Every structure is written in structure tokens, then in C-alpha cells.
Amino acid sequence: MPVRSEALVIGGGPAGSIAAMNLAVDHDVVIVEEHDSPGEPVQCAGLVTPRGVPDFARESIISSVRGARIHSPLGFVLTIESKKPRAHVVDRRIFDSLLFERALSAGAVPVTGSRVRTVRDEGTCIEAELDTPGKDCHLTADVLIGADGHRSICRQAAGLRPPKQVLHGFQTELTGVESDPDFVDLYIGSKIAPGFFGWSIPAGDVTRVGLCTWGENEPPSKYLKILLSRPEFANASQISRSAGRIPVGVGRSAVSGRIMLVGDAACHAKPLSGGGVYTGIRGAELCSDVARRHLDDPDGTSLSDYDALWREAFGQELSRAFRIRKVFLTLTDRKMDQALRMFDDPEVRALIEATGDIDYPSALSKNVLKLAPKLAKFSPQLIKSLL
Ligand SMILES: Cc1cc2nc3c(=O)[nH]c(=O)nc-3n(C[C@H](O)[C@H](O)[C@H](O)COP(=O)(O)OP(=O)(O)OC[C@H]3O[C@@H](n4cnc5c(N)ncnc54)[C@H](O)[C@@H]3O)c2cc1C
Numbered sequence: 357m358p359v360r361s362e363a364l365v366i367g368g369g370p371a372g373s374i375a376a377m378n379l380a381v382d383h384d385v386v387i388v389e390e391h392d393s394p395g396e397p398v399q400c401a402g403l404v405t406p407r408g409v410p411d412f413a414r415e416s417i418i419s420s421v422r423g424a425r426i427h428s429p430l431g432f433v434l435t436i437e438s439k440k441p442r443a444h445v446v447d448r449r450i451f452d453s454l455l456f457e458r459a460l461s462a463g464a465v466p467v468t469g470s471r472v473r474t475v476r477d478e479g480t481c482i483e484a485e486l487d488t489p490g491k492d493c494h495l496t497a498d499v500l501i502g503a504d505g506h507r508s509i510c511r512q513a514a515g516l517r518p519p520k521q522v523l524h525g526f527q528t529e530l531t532g533v534e535s536d537p538d539f540v541d542l543y544i545g546s547k548i549a550p551g552f553f554g555w556s557i558p559a560g561d562v563t564r565v566g567l568c569t570w571g572e573n574e575p576p577s578k579y580l581k582i583l584l585s586r587p588e589f590a591n592a593s594q595i596s597r598s599a600g601r602i603p604v605g606v607g608r609s610a611v612s613g614r615i616m617l618v619g620d621a622a623c624h625a626k627p628l629s630g631g632g633v634y635t636g637i638r639g640a641e642l643c644s645d646v647a648r649r650h651l652d653d654p655d656g657t658s659l660s661d662y663d664a665l666w667r668e669a670f671g672q673e674l675s676r677a678f679r680i681r682k683v684f685l686t687l688t689d690r691k692m693d694q695a696l697r698m699f700d701d702p703e704v705r706a707l708i709e710a711t712g713d714i715d716y717p718s719a720l721s722k723n724v725l726k727l728a729p730k731l732a733k734f735s736p737q738l739i740k741s742l743l
Pocket of ligand 1: 366367368369370371372388389390391394395399400401402403404470471472473503504505506508509525526527566599600601602618619620621625630631632633634636
């Protein structure tokens with residue numbers, strides 16, 4: 357059965373739901389999600405800054421954290437804390453469902469439990485085929501918003517470049533961990549999480565412990581076993597496990613022809629933290645605005661206007677953070693330890709506590725440059741990446 361709409365959104369994660377919600381207010385929108393329920397299976401630690409949690413999704417907040425303890429590979433611990441909450445810990449199942457429901461309330465037509473098998477930009481319209489058992493479903497639209505995550509078939513159809521790096525993540529939920537609900541613990545080092553970091557996040561009745569790796573042949577589950585052998589997890593029981601991937605290293609463009617990409621499909625996750633919920637939502641707001649203006653006046657607004665908007669909103673930050681990440685990848689365990697010790701200075705800690713922002717970490721750079729003499733000695737590459 358052919359279905360025609362002005363906009364087709366593929367993917368019912370945070371990015372797709374927000375794009376569909378904004379656009380459905382005054383345009384015909386179809387949103388396709390391959391799972392029966394959005395948000396499942398959960399592949400996320402659920403740490404999101406307050407600006408990434410819309411007011412209508414506050415019900416998904418389990419708790420809030422105001423600090424982090426960063427564990428060096430050689431045993432040193434740097435504590436950064438703030439007086440006010442820096443991030444919420446959300447239940448992604450509830451968060452994603454609330455966003456999806458909002459999109460439907462705004463008028464988006466859902467197609468769930470169906471995977472989009474093929475997408476073609478025909479120049480005058482978009483054609484998509486659903487992989488629906490027993491049904492032959494063909495969708496046509498003027499504009500396509502590809503919010504289909506890291507494996508994005510929309511990205512392939514648009515001919516846009518793949519991510520520079522894909523992080524491999526693995527997480528478990530534990531009971532029986534004595535954790536401070538105000539703090540997350542982060543673990544770095546080649547033996548714990550090569551190419552990224554591990555985390556332990558208090559989330560109400562459970563603690564989410566996980567990590568990502570990059571550039572490794574060994575699966576992240578092997579490293580998780582090592583992380584779980586730490587004394588703080590000695591009495592814990594695992595109640596769930598999940599694996600997932602995070603694409604990092606954004607390209608120059610997220611638009612081609614009638615296809616716009618958003619969220620992980622556009623590699624908009626943050627290279628230093630792996631968080632993609634906030635940038636996914638912000639990008640979705642921007643791309644749906646451009647799509648609306650284009651649908652109302654195709655000659656007046658080009659879909660490619662979206663590129664300048666996301667780059668200004670967070671693209672420069674992503675590029676700068678990726679350069680810092682490249683420096684991080686060169687650090688030995690010893691250097692990581694030295695770096696954390698260097699930051700364990702009352703003046704530096706105060707600076708981080710006052711101006712640090714998980715969504716825009718490189719904004720610290722100007723202030724951190726005050727430490728240039730120390731940093732220059734430690735890593736001239738780091739100074740270069742911050743400029
Ligand atoms: C282990 C791990 C921990 C993480 N922790 C955090 C964190 O603490 N904070 C944070 O901000 N981010 C975190 N992230 C990243 C975050 O989960 C993603 O950046 C975010 O979900 C991206 O949102 P999205 O809407 O772009 O994509 P997704 O949430 O991946 O949604 C895409 C949706 O599209 C659907 N889909 C895909 N292909 C098709 C198709 N062909 N047809 C129909 N449907 C399709 C998928 O099933 C999915 O539901 C983590 C990721 C991992 C792997």
C-alpha cells in the first residue's frame with residue numbers, strides 16, 4: 357500500500373521523535389521505527405545534561421549527579437564536583453517513549469515494528485520500502501529525515517561519509533553496589549577501556565557499569581570483566597547487559613538532495629563523552645525547522661541550510677573535541693595519570709567546576725590556556741588542538 361507524506365522520518369529514537377514532533381504540527385509526517393516500542397533495547401548509560409531533557413520528559417529522570425571521580429590507570433583519583441546538578445540520569449525506555457508519544461500527539465503517523473529496507477532519492481521525491489512481513493509497503497515523501505542511528509541506511513542512500521571512528525560499548529546493570537548517588541565514577545587506561553573510558557553511574561536501585569573501546573580486536577565485554585573485578589563491585593549481581601556502538605568524528609555535511617541526517621546517523625555524538633542525546637535533540641530541532649521552511653517555500657529555503665545551523669550550534673565543538681580525542685588516544689597510562697594529577701590543583705579544579713560543561717567541554721579551552729606553561733610541557737599537541 358503506498359503512503360505519501362510531506363516528510364518521512366526514519367528512526368524513533370530521541371532525534372527522530374523530536375524532528376517528527378516539530379514538523380508534524382503543520383505538515384504530514386510519517387515516522388518509522390523498526391521496534392514495536394521506541395527506546396528498546398536500551399543501549400545507553402542515560403547520563404544527559406539538563407538542557408537535553410525536555411520538560412515533558414522529566415518523568416524519565418531517575419536521579420541527578422553533581423560530580424565525577426576520574427580514576428587514573430595508576431590509581432590516582434581526581435574529584436570534580438559542583439554545587440548544582442550537572443547531569444540527569446534518565447531511564448531511556450521511558451525517555452524515548454515520552455518523546456515518541458509527543459511526536460504522535462503532534463500528528464505524526466507512526467509505523468512501528470517495521471524496518472525500512474531501502475531508501476532512494478529520486479530527485480523529485482523520496483521512495484522507501486518497508487520490510488514488513490506479509491505486507492508490501494511503499495512510502496513516498498518530499499523530504500526524508502534520517503534518524504536511524506549509527507548503522508544509518510539513510511546515510512548510505514545519501515552518499516554521505518561514514519563516521520571517522522565507531523566506539524564499541526558494553527554495559528551491565530548491577531545491584532549491590534554501594535555508590536554515592538551524587539557522583540559518577542570514570543575509569544581510564546589501556547587495561548580498562550582502550551581508546552575511551554569506563555563508567556559507573558548510580559541510577560536509583562541499580563548502578564550502570566559499562567565502557568567503550570576503540571581500535572581493539574578484543575570485544576568490550578572482555579574489558580568489562582576486568583572493570584567488574586574492582587573491589588567496589590565485589591558484592592554486585594548483574595541484572596542486565598547491553599551492547600551498542602557510538603559513531604564519532606563528524607563530516608562536513610549532513611544533507612544531500614532531499615535527505616537530511618540527524619543524531620547518530622549524522623555522527624553527531626560527542627567524541628569526548630560519547631553522549632549523543634543532547635546533540636541529537638538539538639540537531640532535530642534545527643533540521644525540522646529547515647524542513648518546514650523548505651516545504652512551505654522550496655525556492656526560498658534549501659535543505660542544505662541545515663548544515664550551517666548544526667555546525668554553528670555544536671559542529672565546531674564536535675570537531676574541536678575530536679581533535680582533543682586524538683591527543684587523548686596518544687597518551688600512555690603514565691601520561692594519563694600525570695594529566696589527572698596536573699588537574700588536581702585547587703585553581704584548576706575551581707576553573708573546571710565553574711566553567712566546565714559536558715556538552716561543550718572545549719569551552720574550557722580559553723581558561724585552560726592560562727595553564728599553558730604546564731600544558732605546553734605536558735602536551736604541545738593538546739595546546740594546538742585547543743586553539
Ligand atoms: C553503551 C552506550 C552508552 C551511551 N551512553 C550515553 C549517555 O550516557 N548519554 C548520552 O547522551 N548518550 C549516550 N549514548 C549515545 C546515545 O545512546 C545515542 O547518541 C542516541 O541514542 C542517539 O539518538 P538517535 O535518535 O540519533 O539514535 P538512536 O537512539 O539509535 O535511535 C535510532 C532508532 O532508529 C531505529 N532504526 C534504525 N534503522 C532503522 C530502519 N532501517 N528502519 C526503522 N527504524 C530504524 C533504531 O531501532 C532506533 O530505535 C550511549 C551509547 C552507547 C552505545
